Amino acid sequence: MRGAMFVQAYGDAARGLIGLAVFAAVLELLPRIGVVSHVYFPPISAIVVALVHEAGRAAFWVSLFLTLRSWAVGLAIAVIAGTGVGLFIGSFETLRRLTASTIELLRPIPSVALIPLVVLLYGSTIRSTLVLVVYASVWQVLIQVLYGVQDVDPVARQTAVSFRFGRWGQLRHVVWPTTLPYLMTGIRLAAAVALILTITSELIIGAPGLGKQIALAQSGGAVATMYAYVLVTGLIGVAVNLVARVLERRVMHWHPSVRPSMHRARTP
Amino acid sequence: MIEDRNAATAQGRPTLLDVDAVKMVYSSAHRTVEALGGVRFTVGDGEFVCIVGPSGAGKTTLLKCISGLLRPTGGTVRLEGTEVKAPPQAMALVFQDYARSLFPWMTVEANVELPLKQAGMARRQRRDLISSALADVGLTDVGSAYPWQLSGGMQQRVAIARAIAYRPRILVMDEPFAAVDAQTRADLEDLVRDLWHKLGVTVLFVTHDIDEAIYLGERVLALSASPTVVMDDIAIDLPDARDQIGTRSLSRFGELRKELYGQIQRARHTSG
Ligand SMILES: Nc1ncnc2c1ncn2[C@@H]1O[C@H](COP(=O)(O)OP(=O)(O)OP(=O)(O)O)[C@@H](O)[C@H]1O
Ligand SMILES: [Mg+2]
Numbered sequence A: 001m002r003g004a005m006f007v008q009a010y011g012d013a014a015r016g017l018i019g020l021a022v023f024a025a026v027l028e029l030l031p032r033i034g035v036v037s038h039v040y041f042p043p044i045s046a047i048v049v050a051l052v053h054e055a056g057r058a059a060f061w062v063s064l065f066l067t068l069r070s071w072a073v074g075l076a077i078a079v080i081a082g083t084g085v086g087l088f089i090g091s092f093e094t095l096r097r098l099t100a101s102t103i104e105l106l107r108p109i110p111s112v113a114l115i116p117l118v119v120l121l122y123g124s125t126i127r128s129t130l131v132l133v134v135y136a137s138v139w140q141v142l143i144q145v146l147y148g149v150q151d152v153d154p155v156a157r158q159t160a161v162s163f164r165f166g167r168w169g170q171l172r173h174v175v176w177p178t179t180l181p182y183l184m185t186g187i188r189l190a191a192a193v194a195l196i197l198t199i200t201s202e203l204i205i206g207a208p209g210l211g212k213q214i215a216l217a218q219s220g221g222a223v224a225t226m227y228a229y230v231l232v233t234g235l236i237g238v239a240v241n242l243v244a245r246v247l248e249r250r251v252m253h254w255h256p257s258v259r260p261s262m263h264r265a266r267t268p
Numbered sequence B: 001m002i003e004d005r006n007a008a009t010a011q012g013r014p015t016l017l018d019v020d021a022v023k024m025v026y027s028s029a030h031r032t033v034e035a036l037g038g039v040r041f042t043v044g045d046g047e048f049v050c051i052v053g054p055s056g057a058g059k060t061t062l063l064k065c066i067s068g069l070l071r072p073t074g075g076t077v078r079l080e081g082t083e084v085k086a087p088p089q090a091m092a093l094v095f096q097d098y099a100r101s102l103f104p105w106m107t108v109e110a111n112v113e114l115p116l117k118q119a120g121m122a123r124r125q126r127r128d129l130i131s132s133a134l135a136d137v138g139l140t141d142v143g144s145a146y147p148w149q150l151s152g153g154m155q156q157r158v159a160i161a162r163a164i165a166y167r168p169r170i171l172v173m174d175e176p177f178a179a180v181d182a183q184t185r186a187d188l189e190d191l192v193r194d195l196w197h198k199l200g201v202t203v204l205f206v207t208h209d210i211d212e213a214i215y216l217g218e219r220v221l222a223l224s225a226s227p228t229v230v231m232d233d234i235a236i237d238l239p240d241a242r243d244q245i246g247t248r249s250l251s252r253f254g255e256l257r258k259e260l261y262g263q264i265q266r267a268r269h270t271s272g
Helices: A002-034 A044-055 A060-090 A093-106 A113-120 A125-151 A154-162 A168-206 A208-218 A223-251 B004-012 B061-066 B108-118 B123-136 B150-167 B182-199 B209-214 B244-246 B251-270
Strands: B015-027 B032-044 B048-052 B074-079 B089-093 B170-174 B202-207 B218-224 B230-235
Touching: A002 A044, A044 A060, A044 A113, A044 A223, A060 A168, A060 A208, A060 A223, A113 A125, A113 A168, A125 A168, A154 A168, A154 B089, A168 A208, A168 A223, A168 B108, A208 A223, A223 B244, B015 B061, B015 B182, B015 B202, B032 B061, B032 B074, B032 B202, B032 B230, B048 B209, B061 B170, B074 B170, B089 B150, B089 B230, B108 B150, B123 B150, B123 B170, B123 B182, B150 B182, B170 B182, B182 B202, B182 B209, B202 B209, B202 B218, B209 B218, B209 B251, B218 B251, B244 B251
Parallel strands: B048 B202, B048 B218, B089 B170, B170 B202
Antiparallel strands: B015 B032, B015 B074, B218 B230
């Protein structure tokens, strides 16, 4: 069974790689045979050459570092704040009801709508980036944590109460493990959103990082270089998603959605 | 009713649990349900008492009131003479829904250990209690497995191990075997009888199955339909050593069964 899954996973990966290779070949060919403009759509080989060139410059690595740092710091703040606030609000039914409408009102505000505000406050700095990233990603975490706290099984809770677990004991051993899978989903979503906002902020506000490099390359007419940076941001996105998924499966090894199927379902 | 209250003490056992006119009315915006209408009985120290009642009779509600999970809207519950206001240390519960009552994110051992840890017990003592409890329920090899890797019967054994490791004076079980197959159920029934003998723990066992109640108990309380009261309190005068085939085919078993069925039928009719 495991073997079959393994072969299947391998097959999927192989097919995925073939698909990518075909896609790259098309991107290489289209500008070369003149279907699209050579100027705006350089062939992929030119982009790779530009990327290799950039990788030789310190500015590239500094930008990469700054982008990753903004992303990681913003995400960390969002995760910690979202988890703390979510656990707290979720623990008190009245508080949850009181705050529900406020959350529903604030959550849909697109983070980019706050760009004028943060520029006024902090200018083209990493601080601006952080504010946007935190604002965008904190909701993903908060909402998931609130769902998780709601999902605590009443029988599990009664069991804990019947064995005289205190408030902290219940939080630590019942609420937290139930919430964790939701939190992991929240983190995965937040990680993607945080990356988008990091790049957006660098691109539009001009805070230092890969986004700013994209803008610089564009204004300097270095089209291949611009694409090279775009490619790098894409690769970061893929890596972030991959890591988040691995982490998720690890933390949730016991969860019905992850654990190997048994002869018996969880509920009788 | 007065005689019933003395039944336990008449056998020379001091009263451990005293359920005194417990009423429970659930009220919400749309409806009120009088689940318990003044339930009254006592359980002597070391007794094995079964409670039978039809579905919806308020058995779970009664156990929640007895275990301090729910405050009754009337009456009092006393354990060892003190009023139960929160789950008492001297009581352990086994729920029907073992799969939801065991924590799936923890191994079997950790599940058994957690209540002891929460009670602040030292690690060494916890180790001893865990291994003896798991041995008592016949699960010595699965300590490091997760509950969901086990069969239903084994999971309920884990829940029982968790309860006895807690060293309660009274073990309260709410239809614990309703979700397992007949053979497993028979095994678990014998397990509970054995544990009762071996540990000297008091058992309060709720079931909707009259045969199970008679097979297990020293006394069977029959509940009426809602609003629930104790309708009958029957001493089970079967030999103490019980076995699934022998005991169940005794003529006395048949008589007791007939008596209880009759009572419950009458309760159905009077409640309409
Ligand atoms: N939380 C609640 N709120 C309102 N009504 C409730 C609640 N819990 C139980 N009831 C009602 O109280 C009555 C008794 O329910 P209870 O679950 O105690 O019965 P039971 O004898 O355990 O039934 P079963 O054999 O199905 O487990 C039922 O009419 C039920 O609808
Ligand atoms: Mg019930």
